Amino acid sequence: MKVNSKKISLIFLLFSISLLSSQKDQSKLISPLDIPLAISGTFGEIRSSHFHAGLDIKTGGKQGLKVRTVLDGSVSRIRVSTTGYGKAVYIDHPNGTTSVYAHLKNFSPKIESYIKEAQYEKESYVIEKFPKNELAVLKGEVIGFSGNTGGSSGPHLHFEIRDTKNQMPFNPMIFNIDVVDTKKPVIQKLFLFHENNFGEDIITQKIKLEKISDGLYKAPKIYTSGKIGIGLQMYDNQDLSLFNKNGIHSIKIFMDDKIISDYNYNNIKFDDSQYLNLLIDYKEFKNKKIRVQKLFNPNNSNISFIDKDEKNAKFSIEENKSYDLLIEISDFKKNISRIEMKITGRETNFIHPTIEGELILPENEYLFKFKDQTVHLKKNTFYYPTSLNVYKDHDSIKINPDISLFKKSFSIEFFANKYDSISKRQSFIARLNKKKKIAYYPTIIKDSIFITKSVQAGTYFLAKDSIPPKIKPINFKKNQWLSKSKFLKVKIEDDLSGIKYYEGEINGKWVLFEYEPKNKNLTFNFNDLKFKSGKQDLKLKVTDNVGNESIFQTTFYRKYD
Numbered sequence: 001m002k003v004n005s006k007k008i009s010l011i012f013l014l015f016s017i018s019l020l021s022s023q024k025d026q027s028k029l030i031s032p033l034d035i036p037l038a039i040s041g042t043f044g045e046i047r048s049s050h051f052h053a054g055l056d057i058k059t060g061g062k063q064g065l066k067v068r069t070v071l072d073g074s075v076s077r078i079r080v081s082t083t084g085y086g087k088a089v090y091i092d093h094p095n096g097t098t099s100v101y102a103h104l105k106n107f108s109p110k111i112e113s114y115i116k117e118a119q120y121e122k123e124s125y126v127i128e129k130f131p132k133n134e135l136a137v138l139k140g141e142v143i144g145f146s147g148n149t150g151g152s153s154g155p156h157l158h159f160e161i162r163d164t165k166n167q168m169p170f171n172p173m174i175f176n177i178d179v180v181d182t183k184k185p186v187i188q189k190l191f192l193f194h195e196n197n198f199g200e201d202i203i204t205q206k207i208k209l210e211k212i213s214d215g216l217y218k219a220p221k222i223y224t225s226g227k228i229g230i231g232l233q234m235y236d237n238q239d240l241s242l243f244n245k246n247g248i249h250s251i252k253i254f255m256d257d258k259i260i261s262d263y264n265y266n267n268i269k270f271d272d273s274q275y276l277n278l279l280i281d282y283k284e285f286k287n288k289k290i291r292v293q294k295l296f297n298p299n300n301s302n303i304s305f306i307d308k309d310e311k312n313a314k315f316s317i318e319e320n321k322s323y324d325l326l327i328e329i330s331d332f333k334k335n336i337s338r339i340e341m342k343i344t345g346r347e348t349n350f351i352h353p354t355i356e357g358e359l360i361l362p363e364n365e366y367l368f369k370f371k372d373q374t375v376h377l378k379k380n381t382f383y384y385p386t387s388l389n390v391y392k393d394h395d396s397i398k399i400n401p402d403i404s405l406f407k408k409s410f411s412i413e414f415f416a417n418k419y420d421s422i423s424k425r426q427s428f429i430a431r432l433n434k435k436k437k438i439a440y441y442p443t444i445i446k447d448s449i450f451i452t453k454s455v456q457a458g459t460y461f462l463a464k465d466s467i468p469p470k471i472k473p474i475n476f477k478k479n480q481w482l483s484k485s486k487f488l489k490v491k492i493e494d495d496l497s498g499i500k501y502y503e504g505e506i507n508g509k510w511v512l513f514e515y516e517p518k519n520k521n522l523t524f525n526f527n528d529l530k531f532k533s534g535k536q537d538l539k540l541k542v543t544d545n546v547g548n549e550s551i552f553q554t555t556f557y558r559k560y561d
């Protein structure tokens with residue numbers, strides 16, 4: 001309870017700060033975009049590896065929309081990465097919050113020139129800088145342009161508000177971000193959970209709901225007994241994003257008018273994401289791609305936004321007793337969907353699944369030894385006793401079943417005494433993914449032992465990449481005059497182990513090529529540097545993850561004023 005009241009008082013503190021200063025209209029946020037806000041991702045929404053720490057704001061399928069800082073402040077961090085947030089700006093505000101703008105196409109001229117200077121100094125596209133009050137910005141000032149950089153699968157703005165002190169993200173909706181929402185959450189299916197012999201929450205009933213009216217669902221009569229929990233398959237959407245399946249905001253369960261579950265997404269911690277696969281039913285997700293969210297605190301988790309007192313626990317159903325339950329699912333704008341259900345206690349027997357393979361107990365360490373391979377599981381590799389099949393199939397190691405939820409990584413070793421030095425250098429540990437494609441796993445080679453770590457079951461083997469990356473000009477030809485071009489674009493590709501490193505030079509000087517792995521493009525902006533007019537020498541060096549190197553050299557002509 002203590003932790004939560006602290007959280008609440010912090011929110012109230014922020015509220016009162018903004019109330020106080022809103023008299024001067026200083027602390028009232030403006031919108032980061034000039035268009036009505038349509039949301040393709042809500043705060044806390046469950047993603048494949050994390051709880052979503054901000055809002056995803058749609059940009060109409062376009063890039064290059066002006067992105068404005070929501071309050072006066074000072075740029076405190078700039079990051080450029082080919083993964084994650086892509087190009088991102090962090091701005092600290094006097095009210096103790098930090099706003100974050102990610103997946104940008106580019107920065108405002110002021111920020112762009114600051115970061116380019118750093119990139120040229122470090123000779124790296126990927127960079128992170130922490131300016132100290134050098135880049136002040138005014139509320140409404142354009143700080144960049146929306147894009148699709150980093151781990152983004154379509155143009156949008158990822159927007160966050162954090163507590164500056166500890167970088168804990170708040171739900172940006174708390175700060176009156178203007179999103180029109182009159183739509184109630186949609187509930188698709190209800191699930192009952194019981195604990196199995198090992199203390200793991202498992203689905204014991206899947207229940208279809210009857211939709212009585214918009215926002216009201218009724219469950220058929222349910223018979224069960226013992227300690228149970230409830231899970232839901234559900235989503236929410238907003239008026240301007242009717243086709244998006246966004247996350248909900250809060251959960252409440254009343255049992256005979258007493259609240260037994262109550263949690264919401266007002267603030268989360270980045271650490272919470274390690275428990276994400278415990279909050280959903282991992283097996284249902286792996287088998288059917290369905291996310292069933294538990295409405296209770298899952299065993300073995302320590303999620304910061306779920307209180308762990310008597311609330312949010314699983315509850316007991318006694319035989320021959322009846323219970324009235326009301327579940328309320330709400331979005332941030334208090335549009336509520338309700339489920340009414342009646343549970344009657346009746347003796348219930350569970351058939352526990354038979355164990356295939358070996359039962360791995362979390363308290364033990366395991367070493368699977370084969371002729372040329374080993375698989376090593378340290379203590380606490382799993383949350384629960386888990387049945388696992390580890391075996392050799394030709395030269396592969398198979399670890400099954402694929403639905404095993406790992407808490408920690410395990411290591412795999414392959415011995416390759418008979419490999420010559422070239423084969424050894426070109427080999428790596430690979431995992432066969434769903435589409436039967438080979439995925440590179442970062443591999444350490446010690447003498448003749450190849451070592452990697454993984455948190456996934458599956459098929460692992462030694463693969464070999466002997467083909468260097470391909471480099472191909474996109475918008476120019478050899479000896480062409482490029483005086484009118486703004487950019488130099490080149491495509492780089494590697495078909496097996498993937499691109500690890502690249503470097504471009506013009507007339508022997510390092511130049512900044514921006515790398516976008518999604519379209520495999522390298523782009524140099526001619527505005528960056530001036531050379532002597534006439535013939536220009538371009539040299540590009542690209543290496544893959546096992547060190548195969550390609551060098552591309554060509555010449556072009558350009559007139560500089």
Ligand SMILES: [Zn+2]
Pocket residue numbers: 041052054055056157158159
């Ligand atoms: Zn996002």
